[in-house]
Amino acid sequence: MTPTLQIIREAHARIMPHIHRTPVLSSSILNAQVGAELIFKCENFQKVGAFKARGACNAVMSLTDEQARRGVVTHSSGNHGAALAWAARLRGIKATVVVPDNAPAPKKRAIAAYGADIVFCAPNVVAREAAVAALIEKYGYFLIHPFDNDQVIAGQGTATLELLEKRPDLDMVISPLGGGGLLSGTSIAAKGIKPSIKVFGAEPRGADDGYRSFTTGVRVTEQTPETICDGLRTTLSERTFNNIRANVDGIGVASEENVIKAMRLMWELLKIIVESSCSPPLGAILEGNIDVKGKRVGIILTGGNVDLDKLPWQS
């Protein structure tokens, strides 16, 4: 069932004992530079270093005992996999994660550290889904999809509840767009609380299926992503596309250059570690593709799991 504001509030109550209520940060220098007030919701400080802890926790804690006993499985480039491993351990059940073999090393290590089994696959959607299907067929695991799952979407929306509780005066919220789980939850929560608020997604130009789907009204189901944003390479599902069409006001895209520039600006001015996959919202603002002039703008910073030996401005 498509999540509502009420369902997102119930998810929040369910996961609150387990997650961090993350802080928001701002930079007066950055605000002066873009001519707006940017309020960053720091999910890089969340459990497992990413907002994905919210959705995975809500989904795992919503399982019936019978479902939980089967163990859970997912495919993930990293953060959802670590989040599912963490949530499964909280509940005391087994987790298996299918990981594309080009996922960043620290993300692979995190999945293993939280005690999940890892199965590697080729880095594309077809290979991921085939590997998951084979595991379900063989072992009977319960699938917790990284974004095409209503409990996961409701969990991701809880970050926006906290953001708007802290800053009810926001004019706009922007979140990165990959498979669309976060943007679905963000937009349902934001419009539910404040119908006048504007909600935007942002993605790298090298994986702009969301932008193309949104502007043409026809869902793009295949792409060959070319972006360093490893968390944003997936395409929308029917479910997330419908949520986004119903609730989102626009999608902004950013070049790789502006993604990297935005990432570095946040490191320098906010003094925080954020992933490249966090950076399209600020990147799209810098590129002039989302107009924020004079507005109060919430931005969901999705995660901080970075390979510190391979920084994008040094390659």
Added chain:
Amino acid sequence: MTPTLQIIREAHARIMPHIHRTPVLSSSILNAQVGAELIFKCENFQKVGAFKARGACNAVMSLTDEQARRGVVTHSSGNHGAALAWAARLRGIKATVVVPDNAPAPKKRAIAAYGADIVFCAPNVVAREAAVAALIEKYGYFLIHPFDNDQVIAGQGTATLELLEKRPDLDMVISPLGGGGLLSGTSIAAKGIKPSIKVFGAEPRGADDGYRSFTTGVRVTEQTPETICDGLRTTLSERTFNNIRANVDGIGVASEENVIKAMRLMWELLKIIVESSCSPPLGAILEGNIDVKGKRVGIILTGGNVDLDKLPWQS
């Protein structure tokens, strides 16, 4: 006059309209690793990216109108210089900063960005003080010393007021030790609020004048520092040495290797940008030189102004 808890409280009231009340962060993974609860006071998120904003602001806002009209001068490897430039601009007065020519590039840029005049000098205490004396002689500027100044010390102590207000249950507080201004303010505030609390300083082994002064009782006044901690290369003054002898329980040292390891651990686990000069407290814990087992330990993270093109684990 040596600051007291009451004077530090007055300083806090004076600077509160201008500074950030910075958050505290923890990592359950790091806590498990060291066997203690570490609570990090994030002054890397402070105005100008460092706790130095507190002391400089208190000193500048405490000037009489006649003193203020003369303009202010200081010497600084970076953060105090930027802080004084920022505070002087708040008050609408002129600032001049003597900077050692090997200071990190982003710190030099920040001083200029806040509108101060920069005068370069050789990177040693004698050259710094000679350059400042010449400027005072010529222009009549009012000196705001980076640490040998009671208003500066009182301002630095305000971080500990906020830390202990948030976490009155702390058993111990540790701050980095350079010239001793922060450790003076930290120890006066901490012991004033909670006489049973333990207060430690921490410094890199390559600039361990504080450790040697503290353990022998004779102040070391000259050293040739060999450390990447650019904020901790100075020696104690008579004033800060007396404060530290009166209020501090011990000084821990850390090797360069453990400083860098600690810095990287904080980046990876706390997801924050902190300077090398922040890292001796955790470095000394990792090295076994400050015993924190089973304790609740506050650590002042002093700043986040890092050259992102030159990370210490990559050189």
